[in-house]
Amino acid sequence: xxxxxxxxxxxxxxxxxxxxxxxxxxxxxxxxxxxxxxxxxxxxxxxxxxxxxxxxxxxxxxxxxxxxxxxxxxxxxxxxxxxxxxxxxxxxxxxxxxxxxxxxxxxxxxxxxxxxxxxxxxxxxxxxxxxxxxxxxxxxxxxxxxxxxxxxxxxxxxxxxxxxxxxxxxxxxxxxxxxxxxxxxxxxxxxxxxxxxxxxxxxxxxxxxxxxxxxxxxxxxxxxxxxxxxxxxxxxxxxxxxxxxxxxxxxxxxxxxxxxxxxxxxxxxxxxxxxxxxxxxxxxxxxxxxxxxxxxxxxxxxxxxxxxxxxxxxxxxxxxxxxxxxxxxxxxxxxxxxxxxxxxxxxxxxxxxxxxxxxxxxxxxxxxxxxxxxxxxxxxxxxxxxxxxxxxxxxxxxxxxxxxxxxxxxxxxxxxxxxxxxxxxxxxxxxxxxxxxxxxxxxxxxxxxxxxxxxxxxxxxxxxxxxxxxxxxxxxxxxxxxxxxxxxxxxxxxxxxxxxxxxxxxxxxxxxxxxxxxxxxxxxxxxxxxxxxxxxxxxxxxxxxxxxxx
Numbered sequence: 417x418x419x420x421x422x423x424x425x426x427x428x429x430x431x432x433x434x435x436x437x438x439x440x441x442x443x444x445x446x447x448x449x450x451x452x453x454x455x456x457x458x459x460x461x462x463x464x465x466x467x468x469x470x471x472x473x474x475x476x477x478x479x480x481x482x483x484x485x486x487x488x489x490x491x492x493x494x495x496x497x498x499x500x501x502x503x504x505x506x507x508x509x510x511x512x513x514x515x516x517x518x519x520x521x522x523x524x525x526x527x528x529x530x531x532x533x534x535x536x537x538x539x540x541x542x543x544x545x546x547x548x549x550x551x552x553x554x555x556x557x558x559x560x561x562x563x564x565x566x567x568x569x570x571x572x573x574x575x576x577x578x579x580x581x582x583x584x585x586x587x588x589x590x591x592x593x594x595x596x597x598x599x600x601x602x603x604x605x606x607x608x609x610x611x612x613x614x615x616x617x618x619x620x621x622x623x624x625x626x627x628x629x630x631x632x633x634x635x636x637x638x639x640x641x642x643x644x645x646x647x648x649x650x651x652x653x654x655x656x657x658x659x660x661x662x663x664x665x666x667x668x669x670x671x672x673x674x675x676x677x678x679x680x681x682x683x684x685x686x687x688x689x690x691x692x693x694x695x696x697x698x699x700x701x702x703x704x705x706x707x708x709x710x711x712x713x714x715x716x717x718x719x720x721x722x723x724x725x726x727x728x729x730x731x732x733x734x735x736x737x738x739x740x741x742x743x744x745x746x747x748x749x750x751x752x753x754x755x756x757x758x759x760x761x762x763x764x765x766x767x768x769x770x771x772x773x774x775x776x777x778x779x780x781x782x783x784x785x786x787x788x789x790x791x792x793x794x795x796x797x798x799x800x801x802x803x804x805x806x807x808x809x810x811x812x813x814x815x816x817x818x819x820x821x822x823x824x825x826x827x828x829x830x831x832x833x834x835x836x837x838x839x840x841x842x843x844x845x846x847x848x849x850x851x852x853x854x855x856x857x858x859x860x861x862x863x864x865x866x867x868x869x870x871x872x873x874x875x876x877x878x879x880x881x882x883x884x885x886x887x888x889x890x891x892x893x894x895x896x897x898x899x900x901x902x903x904x905x906x907x908x909x910x911x912x913x914x915x916x917x918x919x920x921x922x923x924x925x926x927x928x929x930x931x932x933x934x935x936x937x938x939x940x941x942x943x944x945x946x947x948x949x950x951x952x953x954x955x956x957x958x959x960x961x962x963x964x965x966x
Contacts (some may be wrong), residue, residue: 504546525643539609558582581611641949662869665955723883729848
């Protein structure tokens with residue numbers, strides 16, 4: 417095990433490594449509230465008391481662990497306080513780089529022997545509001561926990577992949593494509609960890625057909641807040657299985673998942689069609705997500721854009737290439753301040769070009785988009801799924817990727833979508849947000865009600881994702897201004913009676929969490945917390961429960 421010195425103690429490293437070579441075994445004492453460390457020539461009682469600082473307690477409880485991986489008390493703690501949102505920066509006392517599931521379990525069990533140590537699992541750092549941070553606690557960097565095993569049980573039979581929670585969806589895609597297979601459901605961005613998306617839901621353009629990523633999991637390996645390693649599925653330890661999916665990391669750290677696989681197509685016909693009429697746009701989307709697979713597309717999303725030549729917020733978002741553009745003369749003069757773009761795709765293999773082209777034409781024919789304002793491109797299946805990466809490269813070069821991203825993602829019930837459009841898109845956001853404003857429908861029956869994910873109680877609901885991608889201040893707006901606009905949107909929805917649910921929810925009060933989950937689901941959620949993480953050690957960045965002292 418590699419251990420760094422405790423910050424500020426120049427002699428600690430020499431002493432610590434000298435002891436590690438002769439370390440005895442941990443011995444429980446006083447009913448598990450403290451532990452004794454035995455070393456040759458030295459007997460030092462290291463007790464985590466309430467008077468100890470959190471940082472000192474973390475050092476005490478971790479420094480004697482025999483891990484296969486590594487621990488950092490200094491070098492990596494600052495980077496563990498950063499995430500894609502770049503709004504919250506909670507610095508941990510230590511970062512653990514596990515080499516095995518047992519490393520994860522040992523860290524959690526050690527934390528449970530203290531009165532104040534909390535633990536957060538970090539995937540690829542793409543959280544928005546510090547959800548994977550642990551102020552003065554321990555961050556477990558899951559990126560060192562690797563492993564992908566693809567299983568094919570026979571031609572035409574079940575295929576699946578057993579994948580470690582720290583692997584990225586990009587890695588899983590590359591591994592499965594080599595065998596002509598791929599998962600069914602995808603997020604738009606692939607540089608996310610398996611465990612990270614499964615603790616939320618994992619939504620995208622395939623969700624309308626296959627459900628979110630959490631609906632395509634057959635089995636999990638979870639390390640609970642007690643430090644137990646549990647394999648769970650719909651038929652074994654099913655309560656933990658369903659609770660962990662969409663569970664915001666509250667019951668355990670997902671260290672492995674079994675993901676369903678299907679045969680992978682080779683190519684994609686990717687199409688965008690522009691609408692001026694909101695009802696035509698939403699009715700066409702709902703028609704397509706309700707049709708059978710043969711009578712619809714394989715991917716469906718949509719977005720709202722400003723009705724102007726603004727290169728970031730306006731028409732420029734629609735064409736795929738720089739040599740094509742939106743002809744404003746084709747836009748009806750009755751169009752309002754915003755337009756709507758349907759984005760769909762049909763997958764196919766190389767020998768199906770002519771058939772697919774005819775099939776796409778037939779699917780588009782009855783839709784009510786503005787004629788003359790459709791755009792399409794044919795690309796490989798991999799490039800389609802990885803389509804956000806080139807955008808990331810560009811935004812990084814401009815310094816935007818590293819800027820604050822106070823994104824707001826909501827699920828809006830179908831019955832209130834027209835009101836949302838009038839209040840939010842046409843009024844508050846009629847000049848855009850400096851990035852995509854996604855709007856697309858999902859079918860509730862593709863979601864497993866037993867999971868912890870929270871969605872509106874209607875058969876069809878919409879994802880609204882305001883993906884702000886502004887320059888950092890002073891070239892761009894202050895982050896406080898953007899957060900205030902998010903709060904204005906939420907307040908306006910409440911005033912208008914829109915029963916939305918937040919995706920990537922972030923609340924500071926437990927009463928708000930109770931409202932988010934609803935009475936029955938909150939009661940179950942809280943009960944599962946008491947069962948599997950009774951000391952509230954895990955995922956402190958979600959701000960749902962407070963650490964229980966011994």
